[in-house]
Amino acid sequence: MLALRVPGLAFILMIYIASIVLQFVSGSWSILLLHVFTILIAIFTLLHWHSYRWVKNKVILYFVLQGLITYALANVMTGFLMLVIIGLYAFLIGQIIGMADRRRAFLIVYLLLLISANAIYQIHKGEFLHFLVIAVPIMVVIITYAATFFAQVDEKIKAQLTLERLELAHQQVEQLTLQNERQRMARDLHDTLAQGLVSLNMQLDAINVHISKGNTDRAKEIIQQSMNRVKSTLADARSAIDNLRSKSEEIGSLKERITLQMDHFKDATGLSCFLDYRLTQLPDVRTAENCYYIIGECLTNAAKHAEAESIWVSVWDEKENIHLTVRDNGKGFDVERGRKKRGHYGLLGIQERVRAMKGQFDIKSTKTIGTQIEIILSNQGEIEDE
Template sequence: MKNKREEQHIINELLASRLAIIIWGSLVYVSVIVLQFYREPLILSSLGFTGLFVVHGWLHWNSYRFTNKYFWYYFSAQGALIYLCSILMPDGYQAVLIGLLPVLIAQSLGFSYNILRVSFVFLISIILFFDSALTLGTMEDLILFLPIFVLMLIIVLAYAILFFQQVHERLRIQSFLRDLKEAHNKVEELTLSNERQRMARDLHDTLAQGVAGLIMRLEAADAYMVQGQTSRVHEIIKQSMVQARITLAEARFAIDNLRAKSSSEINFKEAIQNEVQHFKDATGIIVFIHLTLKKRLSRTLMEHSQHIVKECLTNIAKHAKADKVWVSLSDQHGKLLMEVRDNGIGFNTDALGTKVGHYGLLGIQERIRLIGGEMKIHSDSEGTSIKVETALIEGD
């Protein structure tokens, strides 16, 4: 019911349909008045005809207000008005019947898709035509005007069918646009949600972890200070200074990343090189970097890959006690391959996630899961190697 009312509203809101009703009704009215006054002027009948015609036009204009519930009332009233108009203008009835009945039948097509209802309106209109024609005219008049009526009926029905097809197409397009708008709003909501999650991960991976590490080191330094182990305190302070520089560099990077590089502006190689340079500036560790990337990556893959490399370097600075690091990224056979290796002291991979200091690797695992990749870790007394393999998702 709601869709039908909406459709009728759209039909009447269309400028073409309103103009067609006004122009056609005006032509019929003028034709009837001219024919009647040409043969026999009837002032009172003309006034009555004018009043009935205005009511008829008003009903046409506001037809969308009459839902299927009032179908029979509407078309009964319109049929009665047309019949009375023809009776009041005996010398212009032909114009009334030929001009208004085909429009009434055509309107029933748009008002109801029930074939029985349309057939009934058609049948009643034909009866009105023959009754009025035989009441006001002769059989010769009927034979003369019947072909004109049939021709007019065919033309109006053809126009109505094409018109309502256009209306249905417009309704379908508007429905698609509404669905598209809802989908767009949903995507915006999901995008905002994902952006908040990304910002939370960035802040956790930079400030939260960095500051937590500094607090732990300073607490340890305080404990050693109480015990009088100044050499150990000095060592922890040096490590804390390195950690503070790394945290500062990561915080600056996170802020720059949130500031605004669109996907078209992100240069992945440059971002990795900057990450390595920040690491070298903060730690003084030698880094060998090898990048062989031929294809442009999607923004999501670039961001997660960059954070994976950054977290690997951060873990090396915190725990590895290495003096050399190797960073390698390449795309081969539809895969993105990443490897970060050092010559540090290594760690026990079986204890991953159970000891303090391994939460960075858990963050790496979470990012790898988000991009559908796999991670392999090898660590011994000669160093640690982290290899990541994920599907290559190309960007625009």
């Protein structure tokens, strides 16, 4: 910003030096007038130093003050020597043309009236025509240069402000990206480790029940299933850590994955599970992944909290949307309280997944009747082979 101020400061300094030299050569100045002139020029310079801020916020006040200071400076000069101060008027008019976004005409007329007042009161009638002949070309040259210079300055200031806004926006995007990444990692960890551990805990409870009843064969079967479940959970955790999100890799048939998931769930909990799968399109990888994890979370919630006996899962498509419904016949719960309850992130994770895919989420729950979760996701898949 200093480089943008230097030409203006140099011009003001030139006016100051020329005025002092001419006044002392003509012998019409006292020490008092010198001090007054210096103070006025110093105030004019100080205002110019902060002009880039004033012109945008207090444009009228800035040019009114600068005009009055210039008027006072011209009154300190005498006769044709006022031509030097005409340069400051032209300087201000050029600044108005180059930088002011509003009230340009008003401000230019205001300065021209001040120039006229100075000329009328300080120039003799016989010298007035000569004054105009000299002053007008000088002003035209200075105004042209000043307007061009200040227009370039204004563009550079706007470019700098735009760059600062872009940097701020970039920082905000980085923060939002980091926040979304943390939320996504939390969902992935919940959907892999948390669900896997919950399932393993259910199987261990089942093993304990069978052992207490002396049903060792069934307990051994569940132990084998638990070992397989642990391996599967570890594989899912490694996949989440390595990729954090599946990209373009084949994840296998969604129907097969859901069926296998529900079989494991039935073996671990003894609950009845029913699948209605009617997709005519192969879902894209991201949609399939989210459907799989959402169903897993719904099954886990039904087993942990709903005390349900049966669970129904329906997956079908309609036009370009995938509809997913999970319903149980459990005890139900208060939906609003469930959303706000701390320490239970399953429902929040489902909502975040649906929101990230710009889908629709709806949950209905009635005490003693059960809970139903309905989700609609956009799908851009391929027609499934019959």
